[in-house]
Amino acid sequence: MAVNAEQYRSLIQELGPDVTLVAVSKTKPAEDIQALYELGQRDFGENYVQELTEKVPALPKDIRWHFIGHLQSNKVKYIVPFVHLIQGVDSLKLLKEIDKQSAKAGRVTDCLLQIHIATEETKFGLDGPELAALLVSDEFASMKHIRVRGLMGMASFSHDQELLKKEFTVIRELYKQHGSGWDTLSMGMSSDYRLAVQEGSTMVRVGSLLFGARTPVS
Numbered sequence: 001m002a003v004n005a006e007q008y009r010s011l012i013q014e015l016g017p018d019v020t021l022v023a024v025s026k027t028k029p030a031e032d033i034q035a036l037y038e039l040g041q042r043d044f045g046e047n048y049v050q051e052l053t054e055k056v057p058a059l060p061k062d063i064r065w066h067f068i069g070h071l072q073s074n075k076v077k078y079i080v081p082f083v084h085l086i087q088g089v090d091s092l093k094l095l096k097e098i099d100k101q102s103a104k105a106g107r108v109t110d111c112l113l114q115i116h117i118a119t120e121e122t123k124f125g126l127d128g129p130e131l132a133a134l135l136v137s138d139e140f141a142s143m144k145h146i147r148v149r150g151l152m153g154m155a156s157f158s159h160d161q162e163l164l165k166k167e168f169t170v171i172r173e174l175y176k177q178h179g180s181g182w183d184t185l186s187m188g189m190s191s192d193y194r195l196a197v198q199e200g201s202t203m204v205r206v207g208s209l210l211f212g213a214r215t216p217v218s
Ligand SMILES: *Cc1c(COP(=O)(O)O)cnc(C)c1O
Pocket: 024, 026, 047, 068, 069, 154, 188, 189, 190, 191, 205, 206, 207, 208, 209
């Protein structure tokens, strides 16, 4: 079996009731997701729209699907009908499309705004001033079919604990500064979830620690 059950149990225990574990199942087959589901896991995260929409029909209906990747506006309509939380909303334009498609689907979609904090140029997200501007905009105020629950961030791909800590702190401070009514601060992955939780994360996104290493996708 590709799923590490022992690792899963100890991680759940370590995180405790106040931190939500999102099991990141991108590139992994439905059988692996089913195996973790049977151990009790309900929150799963995927990065690719097509992969996600192909997996959903084959798996239990009470799975809470988190979209954690970079979402293109033209793909929003495919996931809005069922998605539990869209993490990684990185522009007002995308938020507007989620609002529009959610209105069509007759629902309110929960979202996290992604903060760009890592030193890598390749990662997406808003910086502090962009976040502040979005939150006070009239357009944001007019959207009735999205609900922002908090922030999501990805730290640098680094083992430098001081750097990671600094990055998590920046996100946490933005969360505290803007987050009246927010309840979700999503930061931390397999390699840095412990530090992220120490720095205030309420949701970690863990893949390879549970499912084993991914073979790179092109
Ligand atoms: C792949 C991915 C993860 C999980 O990464 P691991 O290192 O396998 O735990 C978490 N968050 C995002 C946004 C990802 O793309």
